Amino acid sequence: MSFAIRPLLGILATVLLAGPAFANNNASVTSSLVVQQPKKEGRLWSGYINVGRSASLYDFKDGSRKDGMDYALRFNLKASDNYTVRIQGGYSQDLKYPESDDFSDTSVSVIRSPFEMGSTFLLGYRIGAVVPTSKDSHVRQNLTTSVSTALNVIVNPDRLITGFDVSGSISAARNIHQYETALDGRVNTQYSSNQSLSLSYSWESGVSLSADFLHRNTWSYQNVMRDSFEMSQELGYQFNPTWAFAVGHTNSGSTLKPNGSDSNVQFIDENNSLVYASMTVIF
Numbered sequence: 514m515s516f517a518i519r520p521l522l523g524i525l526a527t528v529l530l531a532g533p534a535f536a537n538n539n540a541s542v543t544s545s546l547v548v549q550q551p552k553k554e555g556r557l558w559s560g561y562i563n564v565g566r567s568a569s570l571y572d573f574k575d576g577s578r579k580d581g582m583d584y585a586l587r588f589n590l591k592a593s594d595n596y597t598v599r600i601q602g603g604y605s606q607d608l609k610y611p612e613s614d615d616f617s618d619t620s621v622s623v624i625r626s627p628f629e630m631g632s633t634f635l636l637g638y639r640i641g642a643v644v645p646t647s648k649d650s651h652v653r654q655n656l657t658t659s660v661s662t663a664l665n666v667i668v669n670p671d672r673l674i675t676g677f678d679v680s681g682s683i684s685a686a687r688n689i690h691q692y693e694t695a696l697d698g699r700v701n702t703q704y705s706s707n708q709s710l711s712l713s714y715s716w717e718s719g720v721s722l723s724a725d726f727l728h729r730n731t732w733s734y735q736n737v738m739r740d741s742f743e744m745s746q747e748l749g750y751q752f753n754p755t756w757a758f759a760v761g762h763t764n765s766g767s768t769l770k771p772n773g774s775d776s777n778v779q780f781i782d783e784n785n786s787l788v789y790a791s792m793t794v795i796f
Contacts, residue, residue, distance in 0.1 A: 568787065625639065627665070665681070
């Protein structure tokens with residue numbers, strides 16, 4: 514999910530690491546576009562703490578309803594005028610099945626600030642690695658680490674109406690496991706690629722609307738390819754430079770239906786759609 518916060522460059526710096534991490538199936542999408550603008554010019558450290566509550570959009574009264582809390586923490590260290598070092602982690606709490614509680618994997622990245630590419634686009638990139646701090650990664654999958662790179666393309670705000678922001682990204686990652694097969698017998702994922710598009714509109718009052726779509730390809734060690742999608746829509750409000758609130762809807766799943774040919778991408782899925790609310794403290 515995303516907070517569309519002004520100024521635009523505050524958004525652009527964080528889009529480079531957009532890519533929500535799920536510690537379990539009840540996790541809501543961790544905010545990826547929270548403002549990262551330091552409160553003081555030239556501040557060395559910045560970041561945020563995000564707390565969210567998510568639940569299934571539909572309750573069939575059969576015990577299948579998901580209900581969880583998510584906590585995310587991000588630190589940015591300004592290494593130079595153009596480069597930032599970022600550390601991000603989180604924790605997901607399953608309010609129905611506590612045994613599913615888990616930390617998310619911790620990411621460490623170096624981010625290049627967006628720069629102009631012609632008069633229409635801004636470009637930025639990042640390289641990163643993952644520390645497998647979740648039980649799913651280091652216990653079930655025996656993940657050693659994951660390395661990745663991403664390229665972001667942002668439409669120059671001067672080319673758009675005031676308050677409207679458009680960006681896209683493409684990333685590639687290589688997972689390194691101790692074994693090709695996980696403890697439960699499933700073949701681990703060796704490679705993955707994400708392609709995303711983000712749209713947002715902000716008013717001077719602090720209210721914002723945003724929509725994000727992400728498509729993911731994965732390849733197992735047996736070279737079996739799968740693809741999936743994630744989408745979210747959000748209404749946000751920034752009270753001041755420190756506090757932001759948001760409510761929204763997110764849906765994810767396989768891109769294709771079980772028959773392998775029909776599209777499974779849909780705005781609302783009664784089995785997978787989640788609604789969420791979150792509060793963010795920015796520092």
